[in-house]
Amino acid sequence: MSDIVTKERHGDVLVIRVDNPPVNALGHGVREGVVNALADVGDAMAVVLHCDGRTFFAGADITEFGQLPKDPSLLDMIEALEHCPLAVTAAMHGTSLGGGLETALGCDYRLIDRKGRIGYPEIELGIFPGAGGTQRSPRLCGIPETLRMTLDGKPIGAARAVEIGLCDAISDGDILENAIAFAREHTQKRRVRDLPVPAYDKSDLDAVLAVARKSRRGQKAVENATQAVLAAAELDFDAALGKERTLFMELLNGPQARAMRHLFFAERLSAKVDGLDAQPKPIGLVGIVGAGTMGGGIAMAFANAGFAVRLHDVNADALKAGLERIRSLYLASAAKGRMSEAEALDRFDRIQPADDWYGLAACDLIIEAVFERMDVKQSVFTELDAIARPDAILATNTSYLDIDALAAATKDPSRVLGLHFFSPANVMRLLEIVRAAKTSDATLATALDAARRIRKVPVVSGVCHGFIGNRMLKGYGREAGLCMMEGAAPQDVDKALYGFGMPMGPLAMADLAGLDIGYDNRRSMTAGEDYEPLASVLQDRLVEMGRKGQKTGAGIYRYAESDRRPQPDPEVDAIIDALAHEHGITRREVPAEEIVERCLLALINEGAHILAEGIAQRASDIDVVYANGYGFPRYRGGPMFYADELGLDHVLERIRLYRDTHGEKWWTPAPLIAQLASNGGTFRDWKKG
Numbered sequence: 001m002s003d004i005v006t007k008e009r010h011g012d013v014l015v016i017r018v019d020n021p022p023v024n025a026l027g028h029g030v031r032e033g034v035v036n037a038l039a040d041v042g043d044a045m046a047v048v049l050h051c052d053g054r055t056f057f058a059g060a061d062i063t064e065f066g067q068l069p070k071d072p073s074l075l076d077m078i079e080a081l082e083h084c085p086l087a088v089t090a091a092m093h094g095t096s097l098g099g100g101l102e103t104a105l106g107c108d109y110r111l112i113d114r115k116g117r118i119g120y121p122e123i124e125l126g127i128f129p130g131a132g133g134t135q136r137s138p139r140l141c142g143i144p145e146t147l148r149m150t151l152d153g154k155p156i157g158a159a160r161a162v163e164i165g166l167c168d169a170i171s172d173g174d175i176l177e178n179a180i181a182f183a184r185e186h187t188q189k190r191r192v193r194d195l196p197v198p199a200y201d202k203s204d205l206d207a208v209l210a211v212a213r214k215s216r217r218g219q220k221a222v223e224n225a226t227q228a229v230l231a232a233a234e235l236d237f238d239a240a241l242g243k244e245r246t247l248f249m250e251l252l253n254g255p256q257a258r259a260m261r262h263l264f265f266a267e268r269l270s271a272k273v274d275g276l277d278a279q280p281k282p283i284g285l286v287g288i289v290g291a292g293t294m295g296g297g298i299a300m301a302f303a304n305a306g307f308a309v310r311l312h313d314v315n316a317d318a319l320k321a322g323l324e325r326i327r328s329l330y331l332a333s334a335a336k337g338r339m340s341e342a343e344a345l346d347r348f349d350r351i352q353p354a355d356d357w358y359g360l361a362a363c364d365l366i367i368e369a370v371f372e373r374m375d376v377k378q379s380v381f382t383e384l385d386a387i388a389r390p391d392a393i394l395a396t397n398t399s400y401l402d403i404d405a406l407a408a409a410t411k412d413p414s415r416v417l418g419l420h421f422f423s424p425a426n427v428m429r430l431l432e433i434v435r436a437a438k439t440s441d442a443t444l445a446t447a448l449d450a451a452r453r454i455r456k457v458p459v460v461s462g463v464c465h466g467f468i469g470n471r472m473l474k475g476y477g478r479e480a481g482l483c484m485m486e487g488a489a490p491q492d493v494d495k496a497l498y499g500f501g502m503p504m505g506p507l508a509m510a511d512l513a514g515l516d517i518g519y520d521n522r523r524s525m526t527a528g529e530d531y532e533p534l535a536s537v538l539q540d541r542l543v544e545m546g547r548k549g550q551k552t553g554a555g556i557y558r559y560a561e562s563d564r565r566p567q568p569d570p571e572v573d574a575i576i577d578a579l580a581h582e583h584g585i586t587r588r589e590v591p592a593e594e595i596v597e598r599c600l601l602a603l604i605n606e607g608a609h610i611l612a613e614g615i616a617q618r619a620s621d622i623d624v625v626y627a628n629g630y631g632f633p634r635y636r637g638g639p640m641f642y643a644d645e646l647g648l649d650h651v652l653e654r655i656r657l658y659r660d661t662h663g664e665k666w667w668t669p670a671p672l673i674a675q676l677a678s679n680g681g682t683f684r685d686w687k688k689g
Contacts, residue, residue: 005033013180014044014086019052026099027061028070031077038080046183047088049081049107050176055094057103059121065261074099074131075245078106087189091179092116092167095155102129105136105166108190111182112158112167113175119155123216125264126257126635128225130248132193135240138232139195140165144204147229151212151222197233218501219635220256224248255645259637262684263627266620266638270459271448274617278441280449281391284308287354287363289380291322294397295369297425300326303350304426305454310363312354319353326351329426361387365450367419369397377401378409385410393443395419400466400521403436414440417447420467422629430629431456432467457628462615469625471610472639474531475602478666480506481535483595485580487587490556491568496592497599501633506599507556508566510539511549515556519543532666537579542572601655603639608670611640611688619644619683640683648677 006017016037020030034049041047051057060074072080081088081103090096090104093113101118104110112118120129128134128150137146141164149156161167168186171178209226216222224247231240251257286302288295291313299309313319330344339347354360366388368380377396384394394416396406407413418434431451435444444460451458461467466474480493484507488496494505510518519540525531542548542555549555550564557566580587607622616622623638636642643651652673659667676686 002033004029005037007037010180012045013048013183014041015048015050017050021053023055023058024051025061026057026074031072034077035072035080038084041086046187047086048091048179048183049088050091056092056096057100058095059098059100078132081106082191087187089179089183091175093175098122099131102131102133105192109186110167111169111171111179112161113171114158116158117155118161120150121153123151123153123221126221126260127251128221132241134228134244135232136192138197139192142198143200143233144208148208150225193237218633221251224251256635259635262637262641263634266624267457270621270624273460276441278445280446283364283450285363287360287366290369291319294423294425296322296326298367298369298421299351300426301454303347309351310354310360311351312360357383357387363392365393367395367397374401377406381406381409393446397421399470403434403463407436413438415443417443429457431458433458433460434467435460436463459621459625464615468610468616468622469629472603472606475606476599477506478532478535479598479602483590485534486590488590493595496595500596503631511555511557514549514551515539515543516548538576604643605655605670607640608672612672614688644682644684648673652677
């Protein structure tokens with residue numbers, strides 16, 4: 001035996017105990033220990049497989065990702081459980097996920113703690129359960145339910161697990177004591193692999209697939225997982241298990257799984273800041289200034305995490321309307337079954353109005369979310385500086401503005417930083433934390449801790465116009481606009497990028513956000529230096545015509561009443577032709593491949609500048625921003641990972657091609673790309689300094 005896996009007798013029941021903190025991951029030591037323990041069960045009547053600590057096996061050992069597997073494999077361990085001469089009961093508590101659930105299915109019986117949860121999250125890594133999960137689950141809960149769990153990736157609770165048949169009973173109290181008692185009453189061997197797969201209604205299967213193909217569009221794991229699950233009903237167990245393995249390995253060694261593993265680790269790394277060792281300040285009461293859509297969403301994000309919130313707006317009617325909107329959103333969530341009505345109202349009650357500035361005086365953290373104008377935000381910071389406690393943190397939700405200038409409006413700029421939430425703030429996972437020149441380490445550490453507590457994925461950025469995400473987005477939108485002016489129809493631009501995997505094309509997105517927002521931003525910028533006027537000349541003309549996007553029923557596209565689907569508009573096509581003629585452009589056919597390449601290379605080139613300037617700490621942080629805030633397809637890993645996959649020598653070659661075709665203004669290769677391409681380097685391995 002080993003320190004990780006031990007055996008002990010409880011009367012006539014043999015208990016195999018696993019202790020591999022923190023989450024009992026199924027590493028080599030666990031697998032080897034369990035197989036060895038099962039080799040000699042003595043004269044016991046039954047076996048219980050139990051994990052110490054807070055959870056049953058929570059999944060694979062992530063430190064083994066990308067490495068050659070060591071025998072015994074997880075498949076070997078599960079086979080040993082099945083071939084044990086005694087009935088084995090899995091004592092499941094905490095979260096039994098992925099390989100943990102597959103291990104439990106290799107046992108004869110499954111007892112789950114009332115608070116336990118089970119699931120198959122592998123789809124989030126571009127794979128699916130590859131140790132028999134797609135073959136054993138259908139024998140207990142059927143084909144459609146197995147496929148739903150596999151493609152959805154979300155865990156289910158104990159009651160649901162028993163209801164669908166994946167678990168046999170619920171345990172209240174001590175899981176080990178109850179499992180031992182359960183095992184004494186269930187000594188008959190009952191291998192899941194020997195059970196038949198129940199018949200199913202194809203319409204149920206089609207409904208599951210329709211949801212998955214929409215929500216996971218472009219992800220190869222959907223089709224591979226479907227084939228594996230269906231094999232359970234089409235082939236004998238061993239043949240189906242072999243097919244599962246083939247389909248699994250095809251994904252595991254493929255580019256999509258590689259990209260999604262990259263993001264898995266990148267999201268865990270993004271909260272770590274080199275050289276930061278300050279302790280976070282305690283945060284209990286949070287103040288929000290601005291009761292609009294963004295302010296309300298931020299208030300909900302904190303209330304959802306249990307914080308007490310004070311919401312203030314200088315306009316009393318806006319404050320009242322904002323609170324009513326928040327209440328209606330909570331009640332709508334309750335009506336959809338996402339929480340009980342009591343929980344919804346409890347969360348709403350955590351958000352209390354602050355009728356004046358002094359209502360925020362006791363707050364530990366105050367976040368302004370007012371109109372995106374420097375003078376407006378500076379006036380807010382002046383007010384906050386006067387009433388806030390000296391140790392309170394002051395944050396701005398600005399998307400673009402200079403936070404150093406905002407901090408200068410306070411007596412102590414060390415307590416000021418940016419907290420750039422993405423709309424809707426109570427839903428979107430990304431939080432750009434902008435570290436200003438004088439932001440203290442304690443302030444930054446507190447912001448990172450707050451992000452963790454409200455379950456956001458934080459990325460730390462330096463100060464520049466637009467920070468990481470919006471600064472890069474400018475080049476992406478520029479090339480989309482230029483491709484349109486050069487000859488591509490708006491719908492062709494959007495179709496090309498949608499086909500790449502983006503959730504929406506950039507022109508439809510501009511309509512959704514409102515064309516007037518970009519129009520107003522450009523009024524304070526210098527054409528030809530800060531932006532390419534030709535890329536936005538159409539949008540400017542449309543705004544001046546009153547076509548501001550979806551909210552006015554027309555923008556780049558036209559929208560029918562109560563219908564958000566963009567419809568091509570011949571009037572806009574005519575305007576584009578006229579503007580092209582006016583600017584001396586001979587329009588041509590622009591291939592979809594060129595549209596995608598130009599937009600993505602613009603992202604990558606600006607990302608390289610951001611890295612070299614130290615605005616982002618690492619390339620993977622940029623990928624986290626784009627995957628979580630801008631809809632970059634997770635199965636492509638983010639723009640910087642995508643560039644590494646293309647090869648930086650290829651990226652450099654293509655940027656130089658567009659420089660030669662379109663000029664140096666926007667197509668001068670970032671020096672970092674040239675440097676890395678010359679020595680075979682990658683963004684992944686580069687570190688500033």
